Amino acid sequence: MQNQEILAVSESFYSLQGEGKTMGIPAIFLRLSGCNLICGGKGAEKDGALHNGATWICDTIDVWMQGQSYPFDELIASMNASFQFVKRLEKGAHLVITGGEPLLQQQRIIHFLTYLEQNHGICPIVEIETNATIEPLAALDARVHYWNCSPKLSNSGMSLQARWKQQVIDWFGNNPKTMFKFVLAAKYEFEEIDEMIRSKQIDASKIVLMPAADSIEQLLERNKMIAQLCIDQQLRMCTRLHVEIWNQLTGV
Numbered sequence: 001m002q003n004q005e006i007l008a009v010s011e012s013f014y015s016l017q018g019e020g021k022t023m024g025i026p027a028i029f030l031r032l033s034g035c036n037l038i039c040g041g042k043g044a045e046k047d048g049a050l051h052n053g054a055t056w057i058c059d060t061i062d063v064w065m066q067g068q069s070y071p072f073d074e075l076i077a078s079m080n081a082s083f084q085f086v087k088r089l090e091k092g093a094h095l096v097i098t099g100g101e102p103l104l105q106q107q108r109i110i111h112f113l114t115y116l117e118q119n120h121g122i123c124p125i126v127e128i129e130t131n132a133t134i135e136p137l138a139a140l141d142a143r144v145h146y147w148n149c150s151p152k153l154s155n156s157g158m159s160l161q162a163r164w165k166q167q168v169i170d171w172f173g174n175n176p177k178t179m180f181k182f183v184l185a186a187k188y189e190f191e192e193i194d195e196m197i198r199s200k201q202i203d204a205s206k207i208v209l210m211p212a213a214d215s216i217e218q219l220l221e222r223n224k225m226i227a228q229l230c231i232d233q234q235l236r237m238c239t240r241l242h243v244e245i246w247n248q249l250t251g252v
């Protein structure tokens, strides 16, 4: 049984939401430790190389594999000292809980949000970023305003069994707070998504396509490809705000 009064955290910072439905909104990012997938294929976490047919590696792997467990009061005090956590939430900043895979700690997140309400009188706007392989508990859904799902394709190097749980996808698909984000580096990668839409595994109205890019040059080039794909397929598009503004600078 996990201790429910702590959270295993890798990092936290205050910035702008860089993507998705709420792009541009001031937000506090709380990155929880641990993930149930290794995008890049098993072994990528050790040697940094691509395995099992992967075409990309998780860009936060070095961060979410680190971390420390904090009692809630310590975590809040440390975030208050770093970026006025409570004050910013009071003023309406979103709380974006990300990972790794944050739903591995979903019972603890429920306790943390209850703690925030009971001890600080705040019920923030909560966004959770998930790989959509774990079904949320009803008590967590009641506190979440946006489910930012990023199901993984075969180019992640993960087996279908590990990365795609149709029952969980259906749960999110039936939830009005969900968007499914897919990141593409090339047009042909859309074929797998197209097949999912055709076979009704996923609803096109909930999909947002984003360019894979870690430099401004790459972003500008791929933005055009994604824009044309979205126009042709009548899907929603989103760019990458942080790369557009800060290019390859990290920690912003």
Ligand code: SF4
Pocket: 035, 036, 037, 038, 039, 058, 059, 060, 061, 064, 099, 100, 101, 131
């Ligand atoms: S699911 Fe997300 S956090 Fe986990 S390895 Fe894949 S990209 Fe990284």
